[in-house]
Amino acid sequence: MIQIIAEIGQAHEGSLGMAHAYIDAVAKTGCTAIKFQTHIAEAESSIQEPFRVLFSKQDASRFEYWQRMEFTLEQWKGLKIHCDEVGMEFMSSPFSNAAVDLLEEVGVKRYKVGSGEVNNFVLLEKIAQTGKPVIISSGMSSFEELDKTVAFLKSRNVVFSILQCTTSYPTLPDQYGLNVINEFKERYNVPVGFSDHSVSIEACIAATTLGAEILEFHVVFDKEMFGPDVKSSLTLKETKQLVRAVTNINTALKNPIDKRDNSEFDTLKSIFEKSLAVNKNLHKGHIISFSDLDTKKPKGFGILANDYKNIIGKKLNKGLQQWDFLNYDDMKKRKICVVVTARPSYSRVKSALIAINHHPKLKLQLVIAGSALLGRYGNAIDFIEADGFRISEKVFMVLEGDNATSMAKTTGLGVMELANVFFRLKPDAVITIADRFETIATSIAASYQNIPLVHLQGGEVTGNIDEKVRHANTKLADIHFVASEDAKKRVLKMGENPAKVFNTGCPSIDLAKEIKETPTLDFDPIEKYGGVGSYIDWKEGYLVVLQHPVTTEYTSSRKDVEQTLMAIHELNLPTFWFWPNVDAGSDGTSNRIRSFRELKKPKNIHFFKNMAPNDFLRLLKNSQCLIGNSSVGIRECAYLGVPVVNIGTRQDGRHRGNNVTDVTYDKKAIVSAIKERIQNNNIVSENIYGAGNSGQKIADVLAQMELVFHKKIAY
Numbered sequence: 084m085i086q087i088i089a090e091i092g093q094a095h096e097g098s099l100g101m102a103h104a105y106i107d108a109v110a111k112t113g114c115t116a117i118k119f120q121t122h123i124a125e126a127e128s129s130i131q132e133p134f135r136v137l138f139s140k141q142d143a144s145r146f147e148y149w150q151r152m153e154f155t156l157e158q159w160k161g162l163k164i165h166c167d168e169v170g171m172e173f174m175s176s177p178f179s180n181a182a183v184d185l186l187e188e189v190g191v192k193r194y195k196v197g198s199g200e201v202n203n204f205v206l207l208e209k210i211a212q213t214g215k216p217v218i219i220s221s222g223m224s225s226f227e228e229l230d231k232t233v234a235f236l237k238s239r240n241v242v243f244s245i246l247q248c249t250t251s252y253p254t255l256p257d258q259y260g261l262n263v264i265n266e267f268k269e270r271y272n273v274p275v276g277f278s279d280h281s282v283s284i285e286a287c288i289a290a291t292t293l294g295a296e297i298l299e300f301h302v303v304f305d306k307e308m309f310g311p312d313v314k315s316s317l318t319l320k321e322t323k324q325l326v327r328a329v330t331n332i333n334t335a336l337k338n339p340i341d342k343r344d345n346s347e348f349d350t351l352k353s354i355f356e357k358s359l360a361v362n363k364n365l366h367k368g369h370i371i372s373f374s375d376l377d378t379k380k381p382k383g384f385g386i387l388a389n390d391y392k393n394i395i396g397k398k399l400n401k402g403l404q405q406w407d408f409l410n411y412d413d414m415k416k417r418k419i420c421v422v423v424t425a426r427p428s429y430s431r432v433k434s435a436l437i438a439i440n441h442h443p444k445l446k447l448q449l450v451i452a453g454s455a456l457l458g459r460y461g462n463a464i465d466f467i468e469a470d471g472f473r474i475s476e477k478v479f480m481v482l483e484g485d486n487a488t489s490m491a492k493t494t495g496l497g498v499m500e501l502a503n504v505f506f507r508l509k510p511d512a513v514i515t516i517a518d519r520f521e522t523i524a525t526s527i528a529a530s531y532q533n534i535p536l537v538h539l540q541g542g543e544v545t546g547n548i549d550e551k552v553r554h555a556n557t558k559l560a561d562i563h564f565v566a567s568e569d570a571k572k573r574v575l576k577m578g579e580n581p582a583k584v585f586n587t588g589c590p591s592i593d594l595a596k597e598i599k600e601t602p603t604l605d606f607d608p609i610e611k612y613g614g615v616g617s618y619i620d621w622k623e624g625y626l627v628v629l630q631h632p633v634t635t636e637y638t639s640s641r642k643d644v645e646q647t648l649m650a651i652h653e654l655n656l657p658t659f660w661f662w663p664n665v666d667a668g669s670d671g672t673s674n675r676i677r678s679f680r681e682l683k684k685p686k687n688i689h690f691f692k693n694m695a696p697n698d699f700l701r702l703l704k705n706s707q708c709l710i711g712n713s714s715v716g717i718r719e720c721a722y723l724g725v726p727v728v729n730i731g732t733r734q735d736g737r738h739r740g741n742n743v744t745d746v747t748y749d750k751k752a753i754v755s756a757i758k759e760r761i762q763n764n765n766i767v768s769e770n771i772y773g774a775g776n777s778g779q780k781i782a783d784v785l786a787q788m789e790l791v792f793h794k795k796i797a798y
Contacts, residue, residue: 588773
């Protein structure tokens with residue numbers, strides 16, 4: 084609550100009755116305190132003291148004036164009792180040590196030190212000895228002087244506040260010094276207020292808006308009265324106005340409006356805002372232009388007026404009469420075809436699929452192809468359908484074989500099959516995901532049919548065949564959704580149009596955000612997913628392994644995975660091991676895992692082919708460490724703060740967080756790195772690949788962006 088102190092000073096003119104009259108009058112204004120001045124002429128003044136203002140026709144000297152202002156101890160006590168009765172704090176500024184002794188007997192709660200006494204360390208010492216709080220005015224003091232006073236009070240553990248004040252009667256607007264309020268707050272870190280002599284209410288109102296916690300100002304019955312402070316005082320009427328204004332402003336400051344949430348205005352907005360309507364009769368098949376549009380009340384009966392740009396150029400699927408509201412159902416939705424070719428690609432794009440599927444301006448066409456259809460690689464399609472997605476087409480295109488030739492032929496089959504799929508579906512845009520070898524088939528089949536191509540996660544560095552595929556996809560694509568600023572810079576360096584490159588973050592981080600918010604592992608992995616191998620006691624801690632062959636090193640995939648198998652076997656820690664992707668070398672990786680499982684019969688490893696994306700991330704979040712060479716260790720684990728031992732070259736060049744330790748295919752190195760990561764697991768979460776809102780960003784851009792299938796290099 085802001086403190087409002089009405090300064091009477093010597094306005095009572097030495098009349099005890101007048102002083103009591105001021106207490107009754109000020110109490111009705113709403114002020115929280117009334118302040119007098121306690122002068123003992125013999126203790127503070129001399130016959131040599133000059134008048135500040137030559138106002139008195141009855142006092143020969145200022146010394147005599149101070150004598151006339153004195154009250155006895157009993158009179159001061161009576162004034163204090165009167166203040167207590169009307170609910171106002173009694174205050175009085177002392178101007179001598181004797182005055183402090185008197186006020187201690189009166190029973191003041193705190194002291195106000197006037198501007199002329201700030202450098203009077205004798206008086207300050209006397210007040211400090213009372214142990215009571217102090218308010219100091221700064222009217223005639225420099226920062227250098229105030230610093231000394233503040234240091235003095237702090238050295239004696241005095242609780243104090245400080246008022247910005249200008250010793251000028253009256254104070255003009257260019258003398259207010261309102262800027263000093265915040266300077267005091269930053270410099271002294273104590274409650275700050277404003278002592279006013281401006282003879283208007285505006286200065287205190289302004290000070291309140293700047294955060295002043297204490298206000299002090301002179302009050303007088305009438306501005307024609309006798310006294311030195313009359314010309315710088317407020318009347319009682321003005322005081323009431325000031326108190327009302329300050330109280331309202333203080334209430335406003337304590338109740339900030341959150342402009343991020345305007346839900347309280349929903350009803351009013353539905354009345355005052357408008358919906359799009361057509362201003363003429365339009366036939367089915369008409370292409371909407373700006374000249375066709377107008378707006379009508381109320382909101383909610385048509386497309387929002389501020390969305391008008393999104394429907395320019397759209398074709399009507401039915402006729403409309405003049406002044407009919409215009410809705411998205413009246414126009415064709417954009418058909419966005421997403422091709423998912425493998426298990427990891429689904430988790431990479433799931434949140435975007437959800438956002439596209441629910442967007443009022445978009446229609447999702449979901450094509451499942453490649454290894455995502457095969458049981459050998461975990462039947463990703465089962466999880467996709469279980470999540471409620473309708474599959475538009477299935478494309479069987481994988482040619483089995485543990486070599487680069489089978490990859491090339493699989494890609495060729497993909498181009499032929501996907502070309503037919505796109506011809507049938509007639510999408511407005513096609514999305515290809517990341518860098519798996521077969522994704523180039525999606526890009527070629529769309530681009531060669533003049534279908535706008537959208538590429539997710541371009542501009543990253545991997546160092547194997549994926550590197551070539553990723554950048555080839557980028558050059559074929561018309562719109563780019565990258566996962567980091569580094570990736571965006573690389574795409575721009577490849578000559579892409581900056582207006583078509585968006586750093587949306589990676590959609591997989593959207594899933595990771597859900598897990599980060601509710602990380603508890605609420606299922607038994609073995610009970611829910613089965614798998615093969617020994618039952619392991621995982622509840623006291625476990626490892627996760629996910630290691631794929633490297634397509635440019637596929638001939639060594641068998642011996643590469645063997646080093647990891649031996650390391651995990653030696654550690655003898657509970658481990659969940661996941662099957663590799665379908666790449667050149669996958670047979671070598673899979674066969675060595677099988678033979679190791681049959682020969683060694685490891686008691687600490689349980690094997691899975693696949694797991695629902697959210698469950699897999701929850702499993703990772705609760706693990707002690709991820710081992711292998713999957714990009715999930717670089718992306719999602721950085722966000723989730725999961726320790727990772729990254730093996731080999733598959734992720735070379737990717738931007739990684741502090742959670743990753745890189746090692747070669749060497750059992751000893753792998754064992755050592757795992758032990759070190761488990762012991763030092765204080766990982767700081769990093770938002771390298773997004774903050775968890777990628778899917779919606781992607782859908783919003785797709786709904787509004789102009790879709791084109793031609794481009795030129797941007798330099």
